[in-house]
Amino acid sequence: MVPDRPASLSISVTELTKSYGNFYALNAVSIDVKAGEFLTLLGPSGSGKTTLLMAIAGFNRPDSGQICFGDSDVTLMPPHQREVGMVFQNYALFPHMSVFENVAFPLKLRKIAKQEKNQKVMDALNTVQLSDFANRRIDQLSGGQRQRVALARAFVFGPTILLMDEPLSALDKKLREEMQIELKQLHRKLGVTTVYVTHDQREALTMSDRIAVINDGEVKQIGTPREIYNRPANSFVASFIGESSFIPLVRDAKGGLVYDGVRIADLPSGQSAKAWSLVIRPERLSMVAAKAKIQSSKLYFKGIITELVYQGETALMMMETGEGETLIARMNTRSGDDIDSLAEGQNITLSIDKKDIIIIPDGAT
Amino acid sequence: MGRHDGGGIMTKGDHNSRGALGAKKLRAAERKEAAMLLALTIPAIIVVALIIIIPVGWLFSLSFLDETGQFSLANYQKMIEYKSYLRVFRTTFNVSFLTTFLCILIGYPLAYFLSQMPRKYVGLFMLTVLLPFWTSLLVRTYAWLVMLQRNGLINNFAIDLGIWDTPIKLAHNLNGTLIGMVHIMLPFLVLPLYAAMQRIDRNTLQAAANLGATPIQTFWQVFVPLSLPGVVAGSLIVFVLCLGFYVTPAVLGGGKVIMVSMQITAILEDQFNWGAASALGVVLLVATFAVLALASRFLKLDSVMFGRH
Amino acid sequence: MSWLTSAASETQITHGDRLWLYCLAGLIMFLLVVPTVIVIPMSFSDSQYLEFPPRDWSLRWYDEYLETPRWIRATITSLKVAFLTMLVATPFGTMAAYGLFVSGSRYGKAIFFLLMTPMIVPVILIAIGTFYVFGKVGVVNSISGLVLAHTVLSVPIVMIIITSALRTYDLNQERVAQSLGSTRIRAFFEITLPQLKFSILTAALLAFLTSFDEVIISIFLSGGGNSTLTKQMFSALRDYIDPTIAAISTLMIVLSTGLMIGLQLIGHKDSRD
Numbered sequence: 001m002v003p004d005r006p007a008s009l010s011i012s013v014t015e016l017t018k019s020y021g022n023f024y025a026l027n028a029v030s031i032d033v034k035a036g037e038f039l040t041l042l043g044p045s046g047s048g049k050t051t052l053l054m055a056i057a058g059f060n061r062p063d064s065g066q067i068c069f070g071d072s073d074v075t076l077m078p079p080h081q082r083e084v085g086m087v088f089q090n091y092a093l094f095p096h097m098s099v100f101e102n103v104a105f106p107l108k109l110r111k112i113a114k115q116e117k118n119q120k121v122m123d124a125l126n127t128v129q130l131s132d133f134a135n136r137r138i139d140q141l142s143g144g145q146r147q148r149v150a151l152a153r154a155f156v157f158g159p160t161i162l163l164m165d166e167p168l169s170a171l172d173k174k175l176r177e178e179m180q181i182e183l184k185q186l187h188r189k190l191g192v193t194t195v196y197v198t199h200d201q202r203e204a205l206t207m208s209d210r211i212a213v214i215n216d217g218e219v220k221q222i223g224t225p226r227e228i229y230n231r232p233a234n235s236f237v238a239s240f241i242g243e244s245s246f247i248p249l250v251r252d253a254k255g256g257l258v259y260d261g262v263r264i265a266d267l268p269s270g271q272s273a274k275a276w277s278l279v280i281r282p283e284r285l286s287m288v289a290a291k292a293k294i295q296s297s298k299l300y301f302k303g304i305i306t307e308l309v310y311q312g313e314t315a316l317m318m319m320e321t322g323e324g325e326t327l328i329a330r331m332n333t334r335s336g337d338d339i340d341s342l343a344e345g346q347n348i349t350l351s352i353d354k355k356d357i358i359i360i361p362d363g364a365t
Numbered sequence: 366m367g368r369h370d371g372g373g374i375m376t377k378g379d380h381n382s383r384g385a386l387g388a389k390k391l392r393a394a395e396r397k398e399a400a401m402l403l404a405l406t407i408p409a410i411i412v413v414a415l416i417i418i419i420p421v422g423w424l425f426s427l428s429f430l431d432e433t434g435q436f437s438l439a440n441y442q443k444m445i446e447y448k449s450y451l452r453v454f455r456t457t458f459n460v461s462f463l464t465t466f467l468c469i470l471i472g473y474p475l476a477y478f479l480s481q482m483p484r485k486y487v488g489l490f491m492l493t494v495l496l497p498f499w500t501s502l503l504v505r506t507y508a509w510l511v512m513l514q515r516n517g518l519i520n521n522f523a524i525d526l527g528i529w530d531t532p533i534k535l536a537h538n539l540n541g542t543l544i545g546m547v548h549i550m551l552p553f554l555v556l557p558l559y560a561a562m563q564r565i566d567r568n569t570l571q572a573a574a575n576l577g578a579t580p581i582q583t584f585w586q587v588f589v590p591l592s593l594p595g596v597v598a599g600s601l602i603v604f605v606l607c608l609g610f611y612v613t614p615a616v617l618g619g620g621k622v623i624m625v626s627m628q629i630t631a632i633l634e635d636q637f638n639w640g641a642a643s644a645l646g647v648v649l650l651v652a653t654f655a656v657l658a659l660a661s662r663f664l665k666l667d668s669v670m671f672g673r674h
Numbered sequence: 675m676s677w678l679t680s681a682a683s684e685t686q687i688t689h690g691d692r693l694w695l696y697c698l699a700g701l702i703m704f705l706l707v708v709p710t711v712i713v714i715p716m717s718f719s720d721s722q723y724l725e726f727p728p729r730d731w732s733l734r735w736y737d738e739y740l741e742t743p744r745w746i747r748a749t750i751t752s753l754k755v756a757f758l759t760m761l762v763a764t765p766f767g768t769m770a771a772y773g774l775f776v777s778g779s780r781y782g783k784a785i786f787f788l789l790m791t792p793m794i795v796p797v798i799l800i801a802i803g804t805f806y807v808f809g810k811v812g813v814v815n816s817i818s819g820l821v822l823a824h825t826v827l828s829v830p831i832v833m834i835i836i837t838s839a840l841r842t843y844d845l846n847q848e849r850v851a852q853s854l855g856s857t858r859i860r861a862f863f864e865i866t867l868p869q870l871k872f873s874i875l876t877a878a879l880l881a882f883l884t885s886f887d888e889v890i891i892s893i894f895l896s897g898g899g900n901s902t903l904t905k906q907m908f909s910a911l912r913d914y915i916d917p918t919i920a921a922i923s924t925l926m927i928v929l930s931t932g933l934m935i936g937l938q939l940i941g942h943k944d945s946r947d
Contacts, residue, residue, distance in 0.1 A: 058575075408770070412766065415826075479699075497710045504923040504927060508712055570684075
């Protein structure tokens with residue numbers, strides 16, 4: 001470790017805009033990444049997340065805005081001077097070089113002495129568990145091995161920032177899940193500021209310190225996994241993360257939000273949205289026994305089961321209420337509730353704790 | 366209700382026995398179909414046999430006969446002994462090497478430029494390579510003859526602009542031949558080279574830049590090595606074509622640049638000596654195959670073929 | 675001037691940095707095109723020594739061409755031979771390409787290389803070899819002999835084009851047709867062939883041009899009344915620089931360029947639909 005250089009730098013993106021003709025890939029995006037944190041840019045294809053990552057790496061020039069690493073403004077700095085490590089989606093390994101030569105490449109460019117260079121390369125390969133593969137050609141490696149070479153090459157020269165563009169998307173499910181954990185451990189070990197791009201919400205929830213949800217070139221919400229999941233700020237985040245049921249709410253004269261005659265909550269202050277929705281996470285719904293006492297801390301929904309699907313450790317239930325709304329509920333199959341006795345077409349009552357409900361401004365994205 | 370069994374290859378009886386009998390009939394049917402498909406190549410094979418195999422084979426045998434029709438190696442001996450033959454070989458190889466070298470020098474930047482152009486414009490620029498490619502060899506050779514003459518375009522232009530004072534002899538010599546051949550061979554190098562450059566993954570270049578390589582370092586340390594197979598493929602095509610080339614050296618060489626193909630023709634026109642001519646032809650053929658065989662050790666030849674189209 | 679400072683690629687190298695490359699490439703492209711088309715304006719020059727730019731414009735060399743029976747006969751011969759070559763080489767090559775591609779037999783590779791030999795064997799050898807054999811059989815200076823030889827030169831080109839077209843073609847369509855009750859042959863003619871239309875047209879055109887522009891074999895195999903245009907031109911070039919050749923060259927350029935550009939336009943329209 002170089003003692004007089006910080007282990008990692010913070011990144012601040014201010015009002016970054018990038019357009020291609022009439023299409024705005026990034027629309028005045030501002031994000032602050034803390035030094036050492038693992039931030040994920042999460043969004044569907046075309047959301048702008050990769051454009052943002054590329055802007056940070058220097059592979060596209062923004063139309064306006066600023067990018068700073070720590071205290072320095074790097075907005076106009078060419079990519080080869082930015083000192084960031086990057087892992088591309090298709091790894092982009094050099095096919096005409098061996099594994100060792102690939103990883104040594106950045107060190108060779110920085111004219112590191114041979115002894116030290118060899119040491120660093122082997123250290124990096126050890127970290128990714130590929131020390132026996134040093135002399136292999138790239139086309140002899142499997143997908144997972146190539147991914148690890150790309151990783152080793154990205155951090156071997158001790159960058160203060162690491163960028164990853166959907167590095168696990170080409171791997172099969174089991175390998176992906178293993179690599180997610182390995183990447184998390186690597187991040188803990190290196191302590192380097194990491195910006196990670198993915199469209200897989202489960203991956204984002206697993207790996208990140210914070211998640212920035214992006215769509216249409218804008219940051220929809222930024223927060224910890226728990227915040228994003230439990231307190232989505234708008235309908236996009238609520239529907240993109242996890243499954244949800246949306247129930248429209250009505251405003252009453254006294255400044256409250258009402259469902260089925262029951263006052264759910266007060267109108268949150270400082271919000272100008274006209275319409276509001278209730279967002280219900282499927283795993284928060286419970287079945288209510290026929291004779292159970294009504295509790296004021298819960299909200300109740302009565303309806304008919306329209307769909308019941310056994311999916312292993314959980315069962316998915318779709319229910320239609322009297323008002324024609326659809327609720328999605330996920331039941332644990334080993335719970336005391338007698339799932340096996342249920343059938344489609346049956347009447348059922350579901351309940352949810354009032355503190356588990358989420359209210360979002362509808363239409364305010 | 367008719368049965369659509371595509372030819373009645375199998376009857377109900379075959380299905381009853383689930384053993385080897387059914388499987389054998391299946392394999393036989395499969396082989397028959399493969400054979401019928403291969404039979405489609407027969408017309409092409411026949412013409413190739415008639416025009417290539419038989420004549421070249423005949424030439425091969427002719428080369429081993431002397432004037433009296435007896436078996437002899439005299440024709441090949443002459444090749445080693447006569448200085449004129451050795452000069453012809455040397456000229457042919459020199460011209461081929463020089464042409465190939467110049468094509469690489471001029472063609473690489475052009476191919477690189479084309480590979481960097483956005484898709485919208487590539488077609489337009491490619492037209493400048495394809496236009497000569499589509500134009501008759503004879504027409505292009507003629508154009509150079511007219512331009513390189515003493516009082517031709519180039520000399521007149523240069524004198525008018527003051528680049529040189531007296532007309533330089535650009536035609537009917539080695540210079541003229543090289544100029545003409547490079548012009549004709551250039552598309553044969555640029556097209557496969559461009560195809561190879563297109564196949565280089567852009568991400569690899571970005572990765573190099575990200576790791577700290579300046580654009581120049583990226584070009585020399587990553588792009589050029591990855592483009593080498595394309596260079597080899599193109600050079601091969603050019604070199605092999607140059608070895609057997611006739612028209613352009615015949616017209617632009619002015620009798621001073623004698624390549625193997627011209628020597629062969631001269632022997633036939635002057636002496637009608639089939640033995641000597643075919644021996645030379647065999648040497649040319651062997652040289653061509655040797656170059657290709659050498660290259661196939663380093664290259665997959667089918668990528669050469671399909672890279673161009 | 676802002677274009678000069680804008681990025682030419684993701685590595686942020688600017689167009690200004692690459693200006694030298696653009697100029698060099700421009701020069702090379704200029705030098706590629708100019709010699710190809712310079713004959714065109716020169717062919718309208720009135721003087722015996724073709725001038726550029728022509729001092730006096732006239733069509734005298736075109737008149738010369740049209741009024742000399744030798745040239746006209748040669749042109750007709752070349753057109754006949756090229757047309758016949760196209761008619762023979764295209765089906766032969768297409769059948770061979772299809773048969774090899776679909777059968778996937780282990781002999782396929784050997785047959786493929788056999789059929790590629792016309793591209794590898796130096797043309798001069800094909801020329802003198804066939805000259806000798808045809809001489810023995812008495813077929814020299816005949817149109818059919820020439821067509822045969824040109825066909826052999828064209829077959830590999832046809833095969834390459836059709837094979838690469840087949841690679842991007844979904845052969846499952848034939849299998850689907852068969853599962854719906856069609857015979858294999860019918861599936862080929864009704865399903866595959868129409869979709870290969872453009873490639874077959876390209877191959878046919880290239881076969882035509884290969885034959886029309888071919889020089890060496892024509893020198894040996896065509897003669898007397900059956901000389902091809904290229905043979906006549908070559909003889910004329912060896913002896914003196916006949917300015918009529920400029921007119922003929924112009925016509926040949928117009929023919930091949932016109933055909934190829936027409937082909938590209940058809941292809942463009944096709945893919946647009």
